[in-house]
Amino acid sequence: MGLRGYAMAAGFVAVSTTIGHLMAPRWGTSAVDLVFLPAVIAAAVFAGMGPALLAAVASALAYNYYFTAPFHTFVIHHPADVVTVVVLFLVALVTSQLAASIRSEAQLAERHAERNATIAGFARQLLSSAREPEIAAIAVTELSRLFECNAILLVNRPEPRMIAASSPGLALNPSDIAIAALVAATAEPAGRGISRGTAIEWQFYPIIAADQTIAVAGLARDDGMPAVVHDKRSLLTNLLDQAALAFERARLESEARDFTALRERDQVRSSLLSSIGSDLDPAVAAIAHSVDSLRRSGRSDKEVVAEIGAQAVRLKRYLANLADLSPVDSTGPIEAGGLSIDLFRRSVTRNGEEVHLTPKEFAVLAELAKHPGRVLSHAHLLRTAWGPAQEKQSEYLRVAIRNLRNKLEASPGQPKLILNEPAVGYRLKI
Numbered sequence: 001m002g003l004r005g006y007a008m009a010a011g012f013v014a015v016s017t018t019i020g021h022l023m024a025p026r027w028g029t030s031a032v033d034l035v036f037l038p039a040v041i042a043a044a045v046f047a048g049m050g051p052a053l054l055a056a057v058a059s060a061l062a063y064n065y066y067f068t069a070p071f072h073t074f075v076i077h078h079p080a081d082v083v084t085v086v087v088l089f090l091v092a093l094v095t096s097q098l099a100a101s102i103r104s105e106a107q108l109a110e111r112h113a114e115r116n117a118t119i120a121g122f123a124r125q126l127l128s129s130a131r132e133p134e135i136a137a138i139a140v141t142e143l144s145r146l147f148e149c150n151a152i153l154l155v156n157r158p159e160p161r162m163i164a165a166s167s168p169g170l171a172l173n174p175s176d177i178a179i180a181a182l183v184a185a186t187a188e189p190a191g192r193g194i195s196r197g198t199a200i201e202w203q204f205y206p207i208i209a210a211d212q213t214i215a216v217a218g219l220a221r222d223d224g225m226p227a228v229v230h231d232k233r234s235l236l237t238n239l240l241d242q243a244a245l246a247f248e249r250a251r252l253e254s255e256a257r258d259f260t261a262l263r264e265r266d267q268v269r270s271s272l273l274s275s276i277g278s279d280l281d282p283a284v285a286a287i288a289h290s291v292d293s294l295r296r297s298g299r300s301d302k303e304v305v306a307e308i309g310a311q312a313v314r315l316k317r318y319l320a321n322l323a324d325l326s327p328v329d330s331t332g333p334i335e336a337g338g339l340s341i342d343l344f345r346r347s348v349t350r351n352g353e354e355v356h357l358t359p360k361e362f363a364v365l366a367e368l369a370k371h372p373g374r375v376l377s378h379a380h381l382l383r384t385a386w387g388p389a390q391e392k393q394s395e396y397l398r399v400a401i402r403n404l405r406n407k408l409e410a411s412p413g414q415p416k417l418i419l420n421e422p423a424v425g426y427r428l429k430i
Contacts, residue, residue, distance in 0.1 A: 004047075005050065006050070008051060009039075009047055009052065009055040010058060012042050012043050013055055013058040013062055016062075020032040021066070024067060029068070032063065036060075037059075037095060039059060045102075048104075049104075060086075115235050118239075119239060122242055123242045123245075125138050126242060127246070130253055131250055132251075133164070136163050136215075140152060140165060142239075143166070143217065143219065146235075146239070147219060147232070147236070149219050149221045149227040150219065150221070150222070151219050152164065152217070152218040153216070154216045154217075155214070155215050155216075156213065159177075160177050160181050172202070175199070179191055179202070179204055180204050180218065183216050189233075190204055191204045191218075193226030193227075201221075201224060202220040203220065204216050204217070205217045205236065205240055210248065210356070217240060219236075254359065255359050284312055287308070288309065288312045292309075295309070336372065336428060337417050337430075341369045343370070350408055357404070357407065358403075360385050360386065360396075360400055361400050363385035364404065365418075367384045368426060368427065368428035371427075371428075372428050372430040373429065373430055375421045376426060377424060377425040379391045379392075381397055382394070382397055385397075401418060401426060405417075
């Protein structure tokens with residue numbers, strides 16, 4: 001409150017002095033000292049500790065100056081008056097401290113209530129969305145509003161990439177991206193007002209879920225000042241924790257949707273492959289039998305009969321290869337070199353210990369496990385894990401394979417489980 005609080009305290013003492021002047025001619029000065037206590041309490045309640053101390057000192061001096069003999073001096077002749085002034089000062093001092101303490105506790109409780117309301121409102125906003133882009137957009141909008149600054153959100157896949165911004169046109173320079181990558185790697189905040197030696201405008205904070213940095217939030221002000229001061233970082237940390245929970249919820253829901261789609265796709269594939277044996281095999285066998293009959297009769301063109309026979313044999317071989325692509329039973333775990341891959345429960349264990357994989361890493365491993373020993377092309381794995389639009393993004397697959405080897409292989413540099421067939425694809429060795 002500043003000077004206004006001290007002026008308020010002086011005004012309360014002045015009012016008490018006026019009341020004392022009205023009381024003294026009728027009832028004497030013995031009870032006037034009690035009139036100053038409400039002024040001290042009011043100063044403590046409305047203005048705080050400093051103004052309350054000023055009110056305590058001013059009350060003692062005013063009582064001494066106006067209501068103890070000799071009047072209008074700060075000299076005291078009677079010992080009883082000395083005791084009165086001292087007791088008045090001590091009582092006023094203790095009262096001011098108690099009242100100021102109560103006021104501080106009330107202000108602290110009010111701030112906590114405001115912070116809890118802010119966090120609850122932020123969480124409610126995030127609950128309205130179930131997909132990562134929507135959650136990121138809501139998060140940057142709310143962070144920008146609460147801290148009155150620009151806000152962005154980045155993910156580290158495989159390098160820092162902006163997925164949401166509070167306003168269009170926000171961009172990061174190479175130094176900003178380098179600091180964001182450092183925050184993602186160390187899970188420690190950095191930037192303007194946080195780390196020494198950083199000349200960037202942004203503050204970057206990690207968003208952590210399951211002991212892993214899943215995203216990085218960036219905040220910056222247009223005037224160059226730090227976006228989040230020290231006493232606001234606790235609130236920001238709580239808000240980012242809520243964002244992490246929302247991202248984790250979205251990830252689990254996405255995995256559930258992918259798992260449902262995968263099972264439905266496998267069911268359709270199994271149905272199609274089973275229909276090959278019941279529908280196409282007899283037709284191909286009938287063609288082959290007719291070719292043999294024509295060949296024995298000797299009345300048909302030998303070259304035409306030979307070509308039809310060759311094509312029938314080739315078609316039969318293709319059907320046999322398609323039947324071999326039927327996925328393994330997804331209800332039981334697949335064992336491979338110390339690994340246990342449970343496609344039904346979407347879990348992977350290595351030597352009995354569970355291994356955490358990202359959704360894309362698991363999708364690649366699951367597709368390899370469904371066709372053990374068979375080489376699957378780069379395009380096939382990319383189409384399965386990332387979708388048809390990403391069939392040519394071979395870098396995505398290389399990053400996923402590298403991460404799988406680091407997590408699953410005893411010696412990632414000399415893989416024995418996930419083997420590479422140069423210029424073709426990968427296979428899982430059982």
